[in-house]
Amino acid sequence: MRRAGVVILAGLLGAGCAAELPAAPNEVTTADGVVRGSVSGDAVVYQGIPFAQPPVGALRWTAPKPPQPWQGVRDATQPGPRCAQGVGQPGAPGETPASDSEDCLYLNVTTPSTAGTKRPVLVWVHGGGLRSGAGSDYDMRRFAAEQDVVVVTTNYRLGAFGFLDVPGLDGGGQFGLLDQQAALRWVRDNAAAFGGDPGNVTVAGESGGGDSVCAQLASPEAAGLFHRAVIQSGTCGDTSVVEAILPGAGPVLAAWKPAAVAEPLGVALAGSLGCTDPATAVDCLRGVPAPQLREGADKSGAYYSPTIGRGVLPESPGQAIAGGAIARVPVLTGIVEAEGALFLSSGGFAEKPLTEETFTGMVTAAAGPRAAEAIAAYTPKGGATFNNAWSRVVTDRAWSCANLRVFQGLSAENPTYAYEFADASAPNALAVIPEDLRGKATHGAELPYLFTLVRGQPALTAEQEELGRSMRATWAGFMRDGTPGPWPSFQDKAAITRLTTGGTTQVDADDFAAAHHCDIWAR
Template sequence: MTGRRWRTRLALVGSIGALAALVGCAGPTADAAAAGGAGGADDAGADAAVVLTEFGAVRGSIDGDTRAFRGLPYAAPPVGPLRWQNPTPPATWPGVREATRAGPACAQQPGELPEGSTSEDCLYLDVTTPSGGTGAKPVIVWVHGGGYFTGAGSNYDARRMAARGDAVVVTVNYRLGVFGFFGHPALPDSGTFGLADQQAALSWVQRNIAAFGGDPDAVTVAGQSAGGISTCAQLTSPSAAGLFDRAVMQSGSCALSWLDGFDYRNQTAASIFQPVAALERQGRRTAADLGCTDPDPAAAPACLRALPVDALMDVQQEFIRPAYGTALLPTEPTEALRSGRFHRVPVLSGQTRDEATQTTAYYDDGTPMSEQTFRTAMAEAFGADEAAVRAEYPRSEYDSAALAWSAIVTDRKWACSQLDDSRLLAAHVPVHHYEFADPAPPPLSPLPPRMPMGAEHASDLWSLFDLAGMPAPLDPEQRRLSEQMIDYWTSFAATGDPGNADGPAWPRFDAAADPPHVQALAPGDGGIGPVDLAAEHHCGFWAALGR
């Protein structure tokens, strides 16, 4: 596979795309909710399905114990001259806007959405609330994953979380790929347009969520994978001040980085965040490749904005790393955590136990990594340190080369970086850390597994949401775990402490403890309790190796 084709495959299995693409049900993302409609603003006082926002009234739907409002615009369509501009307010509308269908997904190639999307008019969010009860409810704003180039907020059905947790859940679209993270010397705010969208959605929540029964003083920004990385970025962004009160980072940290060939052949070592100067150099090369060359570099944005969406799709996946050294992210986020320059809010953070089985299962042109590829990848990734890594991870202790490699990548790329961020955060704010450890969670693909997957990347999502239009296929023990996790997550959203929920105690993460408490989350008796994460994932070894 080429690098680009592999990244598309990685998107499919990176969150919920294999399920959506192979089953063919990616949720209601095809059309925006129609403006206007029957009725008037006076309906808002008599109809629980009608809510008045600052831009106009909306009519959602009531389904038993939840209400849903879909396709709510939180910013103007970023089209024409607004392409590669920070988001601006949407237009108001007369009457009552029908809000029963999700807005279009942001432009992306087929992957998590089987049909893809060519829409730049995509800055919409969905609100799910309990249909009863009194008092202002905690709010969870969910930022979807998908590698910064695929996905949609509407793929996450939040009815179980809203009803059981008595919480308001907001799922958000944001610009992806070249539309959200492109950079050029003539473009202010290069490399952070997608993150600016997330801030615009959080600002909309602050101004409007009380009308839906939510508490604007109890807002949690949460996300998984790229959404977890985004949450960490927002923690360090000065312009996010006052927009949220707690943060949840699932399988995504500021410290995320990888070595050569970790996820696919010919992958280059990098960190998730990049200097804006490097992005701008890449953007200038891309502009030239697209025919937007001019003696005056300032003319390039006008030429690029005139290109149709289809013309940019070939470079969609070349711009999937947010930039720092910008107004939104002035400091590299890990350095911001290290120096204590982040918002002082409680944090819930964690990862799955077997993150990297997902990529390793497709490593050799869609099949699990072979013994020969394992030998090649070890040499390319570790060089002079290969012998030390082999000694720490003896091949004889794993049933296959693929399982050995996935253990190495899980530890070095995912688990230890997530733990590192928790240690930095815990020096200043309350932190609770977890590891999702279900040994046999529901699969993310309807195809037979190519290797033992364990608690693969994104497998925790079934415990919180129904995905891609499908009910979570949980057995009774997994359903009890799901209910406990929803209780933990919504207790955290309400109070800043998941341990306030009924069920097994969840002590705070104390970086000075040996080991600090990390909560294992698995089904069955004894499945919830402490785990020594650093020992389980060899984090001392990786820290000493310095790679």
Template sequence: MSVPDVRRFWRRCVRPLTLTLPAVLLLAAAAPGPERSVVDRPVVDRPVVDTDRGRVRGLDHGAYRSFEGVPYAAPPTGPLRWRLPQPAPRWEGVRDAAAPGSRCVQLPALGPGVPSGSEDCLYANVTVPAGGADRGAPRRPVMVWFHGGGFVNGAGDLYRPERLAVRGDVVVVTVNYRLGVFGLFGHPELGGAPGFALADQQAALRWVRANAGRFGGDPGNVTVFGESAGALSVCAHLTSPASEGLFHRAIVQSGSCSTTSPPWSLLPTLGTYEPFVPERGTVSDGVLAAARLGCEGPAGVLDCLRRLDVGELATPELMQAFSKVSYGGALLPVEPRRALESGRFHRVPVMQGTTRDEMRLFLGTTLATYPLPDEAAYRARLERSFGASTARAVEADYPVAAYPTPAVAWATLLSDAAFTCPTLRDSRALARHVPTYGYRFSDRQAPNFTGVPEVPGLPFGASHGFELPYLFELAPLPVPQRGLADRMADYWTGFARTGVPRAPEAPPWPRYRTPASVLSLAPGPDGISTVDARTEHHCALWDARWPGVTSSR
């Protein structure tokens, strides 16, 4: 996708969405954290842990303990801007860890405004269940969460993991990482596009390896998990040589290595969306960006850029232009989907899946600009996105008359083409080598607590990000959804413990097979069941007609 297309996508589609998703996709910089869980109790103690860089004093909430704002790397400021993360400096005395550290630099989710956050933002937050941390006690599994936000927004502290930690008896670590132009910039003087965002995450994993035991966790049993951009990050770590040995299981939520979006499917000016791009394009964009900022010449460009104020760099154009993960360099030598296909990934168990109606939320934010009023508009958009021949084949499997509205039909096929079938394709490649488990979050009654109003003719159903409050303390859930949330927490933490997603009093979760054995997750006595997702989502069509990845670089 070209830089102008990237800008249009974020300005007209994703950024409007992020304004009203502070509690779901957690992309807005100034979004307040959700209220604490019902498992909270008044703070009764200030526990102290001795990390490898110094002592930290957290909070004891009764059922769990929290240690927030713990540095896992040195602040990437001044001369360390656009350098790989360095070890955090040691400190004397006891550092207060009662509140999160600064979030990484990001813009308001929508509209004019100044950047918020700080370049001094490489902090981790640790949540530990009460008890069991004494010397000689069994070590708990560790789960490390990478937040979503399109690599331009978000923060680890926005995700409250009390349910996972307490119910699953695991240690949960959430982390910040550099975003936008600060995290994914490329330039010849950098030797390419080093991928500082991913390097930050790797530094956090090294910190976990060094310190998990001090919090009662097992550094030999670390699960990485993430949603959306966080899931894309997990995919990258599965295929990055530099991530070898840093984790032992992986969970990918709504962002597989092959996730992509068909051209002109959401807006008439938006081409194919790809989250992973060749390094050479990012470097070329970096040269152009530096020149526009007045930093050009045979040498000294980075020194010039490092002297610029944060506000000169954290513009919508630059943050959005550098929101893709580059491959072809040392950190990510091969395009991730190609690495999976060829078996070049770390041999760890993988659990991955999607929501049933991924694209409804995104489509809902663009219908006012690009409406789908009738069958003629539906057919025209089919032909524009896929060409006449493929459009006919797609319409045969997704006839508009089979759906309540053309918008529902379009969102359904987009969800299958962009998320579900690419994820199943990746699961098939993974399952040749490692235990693989697939899921589909199917609760179409999931509460819409996003603040985004549903548009007429397009209920959001089980849309992108709607599974998050079932795992994290983001919003109150109705009684039926609470039962599903408990089962999901059990599955997720069971997988972290053993590499198999087992849950007490819940149906068994089969390994991925062909046909695609995927666990469908919904409330009710029979809400959790195994489905043939590949058949239900017409994946033979998409694999044959539109594999989903083309390059415009």
């Protein structure tokens, strides 16, 4: 029943006889058993392939275990369950559903429908703030077929299921990252069976997925599992998105937490769920039903994110980059022009706009001794709202300036290529952007230019489609040889490549810093 052996001969073309390439198989033998995918146009898609045992029962909050082999042919035409999570992007076109499943460590593979070998492999780590999303939210058929590459999208444990930490819990606060590494090991062992090159793997992600790539770059345990990295709107630095939005929130909402901060959060959650004895808290928590655990974590108000200082992450990615303790691989990394606008489109900001007094107080808390300068720089003019002004603060503090420092740090040791996606009319499937926050590209707006969003793929204009084709070719070129075509490296020319429907331009790093008031936000 394998399509691998079927060769379709073309008709005579003039004086010669041309033959099409043989069709790729829709049955593939992996290290654990045979999977049967589905042929869809120019691509073959294999979904719901287990890369680890279900982390349920006694395996909750343990490192992922290798999957159990199976007999016969496993149906791989439907995605596996989403990892336990609440509703993602509520009310947005790309709203994602809630789930209480812990049996969720599955990945999906998309290949061109023509047979091939040694194709570059992209491993895509989904975003969602480490608390929502799934690999199946992305349809990779267009990207794989158009660019002749293999694409893997993966799930990983989220929220308290992936990042809970309590005293004495081995691997505490790092299970989601361990899942990602297990998926990368699966790719190393199985990519060739799908026509991919296990020696040419690019790990990539956006938002929380970008943060995850930062972590894998800094993780000694990920060494050798990938050969290039793409970070889209990540926060490798030590200012988290939540901290930037809510100044003064403190280390509880930090992106990267030492155990001294992470463990008390876990203890508090355990206590709220009736697990009050520290000596038995882990066993007690493993007995809490998934829906109850998820709801308790959601109500806690804590941000469950990676613990640093041990195991997978000896230090934060920002510290590792500054000290040169990262994987020596080429890096393509960038942001969008108005990252912060998406985060002020909900969460109470849209319903209760900022007043001048509140805005001034928030800027003061964020800028500290540079407060007067920051207030002068960001106070809105020409009819702009204080929400718009605060979105600029969030963008500059958490992304533009923080990432400029990352560009500089990465380029000291790694070939680094920096970009800013700046299509001012780019639609966004992740939120309904209020009128006063429109006019620039917002967080996640580049995604539908690269891939097809299963939920909420927006319509693009002809010019935007052309930009998308150019970006896909650039990303695939980077996957092939570690360079994004004609873009200059940050080492050779300290500049950021701006991506618009009018083409690419270069912005000098000093000019970029001035435009985003990076002197105010210097650490």
